[in-house]
Amino acid sequence: MAEDGYNFAYLDEQTKRMIRRAILKAVAIPGYQVPFGSREMPLPYGWGTGGIQVTASIIGRDDTLKVIDQGADDTVNAVSIRKFFARTAGVGTTERTEDATILQTRHRIPETPLGPGQILVYQVPIPEPLRWLEPREAETRKMHALEEYGVMHVRLYEDIARFGHIATSYDYPVRVNGRYLMRPSPIPKFDNPKMDRSPALQLFGAGREKRIYAIPPHTGVRSLDFDDHPFEVQKWEDVCALCGSGESFLDEIVTDDRGGRMFVCSDTDYCGRRREAGHTGPATRDPEGSGA
Amino acid sequence: MAATLNGPALRPGFAAPVPDSQQVFRRVLAAMSEPGAVQDIAIALTPPAPLDPATAAVCLTLLDFETPVWLDAAADNDDTRAWLRFHCGCPLAGEADGARFAVLARPEAAPPLAGFRLGSEAYPDESATLVVQAASLEAGDAVDLRGPGIEDRRAFRAAGLAEDFWKQRRDLERLFPLGVDLLFASGASLAAVPRSTQIGL
DSSP states (O other): OOOTTSBTTBSOHHHHHHHHHHHHHHHHSTTOOEEOOOOOOSSOTTSSHHHHHHHHHHOOTTOEEEEEETTBSSSHHHHHHHHHHHHHTOOEEOSOGGGOSEEEEESOOOSSOOOTTOEEEEEOSOOOTTTTTOOOHHHHHHHHHTTOOHHHHHHHHHHHHHHSSOOOOBSOOEEETTTEEEOOOSOBGGGHHHHTTOSSEEEEEETTTTEEEEEOTTOOEEEOOBTTBOOOOOOOSSOOTTTOOSSSOEEEEEOSSSSOEEEEESOHHHHHHHHHTTOOOTTTOOTTOOOO | OOEETTEEOOOOOOSSHHHHHHHHHHHHHHHHHSTTOOEEOOOOOOOOTTOOHHHHHHHHHHOSTTOOEEEOTTTOSHHHHHHHHHHHOOOBOSSGGGOSEEEESSGGGOOOGGGSOBOOSSOTTSBOEEEEEOSBSSSSOEEEEESTTOSSOEEEEOBSOOTTHHHHHHHGGGGTTSOOEEEEEETTEEEEEOTTOEEEO
């Protein structure tokens, strides 16, 4: 049950209407950043206020919410946002990706593929992909209007000239539906292919920068690249130390001060469920070595 | 309806505005995310004539003092005006190109789509959303929809539109990202054709 003293899901109804109208325009113009009147929230900018306002405007009593922070359900940002909606909206929460109707995320897309009817809400720090190349909002807006994105290709080319490959590894720029250049929020580029033609609706909220944008289901999302330097995702020589997965995004964890380290899945739900199903990794394998 | 001291009695809006508007919004969002797929608003409403429950539900969910609304001749009557003013508090636009939303209760006599606000290159979101009240979303000539939100293609029907409605809508495609977004309402059913959808006749 939601706590008294708040409107359902914290925001007042006029704010929700304003955000809902912005979301609809965002869906109608895939990848375009719709300005909206971002409100002060009871936590500071940078803690997901944009994502929270989007979630608060769409969530209903029947929804089941999952919140992740860097793939983990149990980190402080995820826990506090999940509690926030449990208190102000009284909704059910889950850690299982496929049980959630709304998933709010900071910087990851779950490994378990999303399905039709699910909504993925991204917390976005800087929505403008051209911002570090052109600081003036009036100019970047004109560049979007004229579809003038050559400067981003130059930036990626400079990576190649300096390092021999495109070194950008997160927040990797994409073109949505062949039109707008879009910042996917600081997800690893490992996750970029999951956005392409996803059956789920993807909504992006930037609270401090006051922008909302969206990718409708089944919409083409192409990571920028060159013919001779095609887009590639990260690969690891290791597998997850706990569940043995060789297909998920791995976090490197330093385990001592003598160079010891282990790689584990960043998606805690995916990793935990694999272990429940009997998968083992190098660190959890029994002495006989009968694990997968 | 029975008259009171202050004029004709107003018809009610949502019974429970907070959950009802949330529920309707999710249907509108689903409609906009999957162009041409018909949604059911599943809320009982008794709006003033000629508004259908789905049309009224969209108004109650999305309109307020920030959204000037234009009503076509069929929808423009005292009951509807009073109902919208009371429940939504929205200003009524005198001209079609001054409106953020428009209610087309008789779409066969609708003004040209290009006469509504299409947005600008820098701000394509500053464009009109038209609530088109169709006679039916099951009858009428089928158009073939493609684009974002549609896996391959989807057939969509709406009865009671002007003969050149879809041709007008297709002519706007070359202006993308400028354009108008269409919400089709009929009875309690709802569907959308946003500007990103390509129409095949």
